[in-house]
Amino acid sequence: MAVEPLSQKEIEDRLAELPGWSLDGDRLKCSYRLADHFAATAMVIHVAQVQEELNHHSDLTLGYNTVSVAVSTHSAGGRVTGLDVELARRIAALAPAHGAR
């Protein structure tokens, strides 16, 4: 089943409930700062678990104490869909448990 891209308005409405997340070109993105490298690494593992569960995967970047996420839907021409919003919501929900800011 084809996944339809969200409109600009739909994206803006959903971003209003995702603090720290923004639209960068055609991707949803967010960067989190963690206490240290190990905490950042643990968060990457947790995000990877969620991505496998959803079968939807971001570009996930581990820095020294940062985790950066960018996601769009390849099968929708690299545009933002509800799948990206769902992943963003799941990441935003798990971030506090890692002390991410």
Ligand SMILES: C[C@H](O)[C@H](O)[C@H]1CNC2=NC(N)=NC(=O)C2=N1
């Ligand atoms: C075959 C598999 O279901 C697809 O390749 C999935 C996997 N993860 C994905 N992740 C993202 N971000 N976009 C996709 O279109 C996508 N497709």
